Amino acid sequence: MTRSIDSLAVLSPFLAAAFREHGYTVPGLERALGQEAVSALARSDAAVVRRYARDSGAAGALVRLFVLGDALPRSVVTELLPEVDLGAGVEAGLWSLGDDGAVQALVDLRPVDTGHGTRWVFSDVDGSMVRTGTRPDHVLGVGQATLSLLRITPTSPAGSVLDLGTGCGIQLVHALESGETGTGTDITPRCLELAEATLAINAMEAELVRGPWFDPVAGRTFDRIVANPPFVVGPSEMGHSYRESGLALDGASRTVVSGAPEHLAEGGTAILLASWVERDDVDWRSHVAAWVPADGVDAWFLRRDSSDPGLYAWTWLTDEGLDPRDESTWKAADAWLDHFRDEGVAGIGFGYVYLRRIDGPSSVLCEDLTHPFEAGLGDEAEAYFGRTAWLREAAHRHGGEDVALDRTVFTVSPDVHLHVSESLAPTGPDGLPAGPATVVVERVTGARWRHEIDQFTATVLRGARTGALPLADLVILAGAAAGADPDELAAPVRRVVVDLFLHGFLVPAGVPGVLSPGAETAAPGGSSSADALDSAPSPGADG
Template sequence: MTGSNSAELSARPHRCQTGAVTPELVHSLRSDLDDAAFSVTTLTELWGAEADAALHRNERVPALRALTVRRQAKGPEAPATLATLFVLGLAVPRDDLAAALPALTVEGAIELGLVELEGGEVRPLLDLRPYSFVDGHGAGSWWIVSDLGELALGGPLGEEHVLGVGGASITLSGLMMQTPVGSVLDLGTGCGIQALHAARHATRVVATDISTRALELAALNAQLNSISNIEFRHGSLFEPVHGERFDQIVSNPPFVITPRAEGVPAYEYRDGGMEGDALVEAVLRGAAAHLHPGGVAQMLGNWEYRVGQDAFRRVGGWIDGTGLDAWIIERDTQSAAQYAETWIRDGGTKPGTPEFDRLYAAWLDDFEARRVTEVGFGYVTLRMPLAGSPTLRRLERLHGSLGSNEAGLGLHLASVLGAHDWQAARTDAELASAHLTVAPDVTEERHYWPGAEHPTAMMLRQGGGFGRTVRMETALSALVGASDGDLSVGAVVAAIAQLLDVDFPELLAELTPRIRDLLSDGFLLPAD
């Protein structure tokens, strides 16, 4: 698609299906939501943790029952009215909404495109819910507008559906490095959630999308949350930023592998219109032309495993010739059949129906045509070196090892990339002269046979980051234990060599690559 004039899109008021946004309307809505304390904490207090968990499973009955009991006891309350309407997707009495939105008014909500009247009731046209998070700048919260989901619609989503804050977007926001930068590109912004996060550490953000509707809702979300350093541009992939470079690129692109077949819905929020995993390849290859030296690109993606081909070999080939550092982590895989089931359900089509079976067959036909057996999902971090050739090429599979650490990975990634650069810039002799410390989240674990004097296994465990575990021998364990910043690596190894009665140069040569790995994985840190 052809990119729009960026200044025009940034200045143009948001338009929904039923109305237009003015700054006064947005200000009134913000004031009402604030006065109602319409927050994640408030909603959890309204219906309880169990109902909250059910909502994450797309089940609203427990929450609705809790709100009904509360209304019978206390009458209509603004947070409960707003939650029923915009989170549960159910109609509410007009008078209740008028009381919940005294500044905006029901007429203002209609003009804003949030609701429509049906008799004496008001029905939602958009989803509006609170969102809270913690990042390197501390705790934060916003209100996010998106299209109504499957629960409220009671059927499949429309192809122009604009997704709200989902699991993938939360994953990417947690991965996002938060080092202060001048410029960030959010490629495929959707409802704008990544752009909002980037605006906390960037001077300016450019957010692009192929969907005009997504850009309109993203612009509304920026206005609603008083964020003014985001520019919105319309167009496909890197078209809207042709010839421009950025300090950081973030992207939750429409990477879902969808059959290019008649009658298969092509949802704009997840389908980039290319065959197989070609969309992810295009973004990876295109990033190099849009990064300043030292700039970083972070994205989510899928890649296909084909008969006789390793997916990582294919993905590595996409990076060849780009001149970029690359760190790609595969978090999980699904069989072709499981993948098809997941994304057909995601579109709102229920299993066991003729439509589900028809789409299922189309997905399997598409995979079979390319001999795809499974699909991988993971994180991509790319970087333009400040000078010279790339020094980092790391493709690894970390299936099931992350636990609950995903939300804080951005800080870890930035720290580990810095540690990689630090150790890569030093010769072995310089590393031997360095002073190291153990990262604060690292613990040591020892296993003994009952009654044994010496351990049978020694492990280093990482509490944060990727939750890695490293098996150690006696010498490495002793070195880590003595890494408190007081003595140089060489001095520590010399003492261990004397204690173990082994040759010092040989032990230092043996331990040096292990030390570099521990630095690059975040177990050890430079003391200075």
């Protein structure tokens, strides 16, 4: 039986039923098209995807229709989607009918797996797969920025979740897997239409409201906020709403970072993607730290990348389909780069921002995370906020941070390894390496932090692995073994210990919620942290 349907959201359940029947799912595409085609789809290689989709039955035909933009005969589409009236699809904006009766999709509709099995996502036609113009209110699908935000969002349960700038709705769908209720906002009606359809095809419900930034949720707070805002750094002219905010330079990121805290419930967390300008005369850390309110926030900025202005402009101009060989592209690049020059922009940084609502003065940590890291960075961030909360409370309880550290019995996280790195270059007068060996400690899970420490601190760490003595006693024992004055070494050791603690190397014995997820099973073969710290010297280790 066919039905007359006038919206994508109402149409969606019938599409979902057909997709399940024909294996238009993530594992179904792997079976029907093969891993090579699935990999090609991930890198937007339309030629290879089409090669395999042509002879892959119903699943391949649905890929051709909804991803590759191929026009399929009316009879084929009717057989694939018997519950969907062709005219209703036209009315809903799902597809168009050619003079020859061929059906061509007007949206991109594909299966994705965000960690909870197959979900389907509506978006506008993907310009990297189909030759098409990019409309000003273009609704982006599941791109690299989207995947990044999905990967760094905590997996812990949350009560209420806000998806600021919901776009196609994929973040909201993902958030509802762990959140009790969800709210999505967007300034673009087209986004809300496709987000509604994405929710419907996945049998989910959430509140969708229209308006800029935090205006639609004024006066409300949430347990978790996620945002992939239009963070492109550039002139204030509005171009494409999915990437350009109309605010000059990094105004969009500043608006979201500074505005999110007042919409977080006590103990709530915001997970944001952001970009910022970098100037020669201002440290980027100082620049972004100024966005954080003076009170009520723990903030963690992780810089993933920094681009020079030329590369940045080329990236985003080609993103909108402009040909670098055309004069119009040259002029657009000149305008962008002139603006950067006039504003003193030396580079553009991109990264992740985590915010936690607290009661008390704000703290901000800004650092680089340019190396590969394990899955679960969102859970790592929650453990980081647990550590900052413990340190703040312990300092208050003991009358100061130094006293609190000295009295704490630390133990070593099970995922910590220690290496001694020696240079093999014959730089000394006797042909042997000059200078002391470098001691490197690294975590093999989570953010995979690596720190260089001195031999004395390494001795303190080895002493901490038993979890038996407070830090002050470990310093005294290490000082005695080295023939050094522990009073002179206590202050520098505390500074290093705080850094190691905040990054999950050291853990207060018996304190829950501060050990990074996954650390317990991190050591190969189930070995303990003591085994890891006793590992043989590794002259070739990366220092």
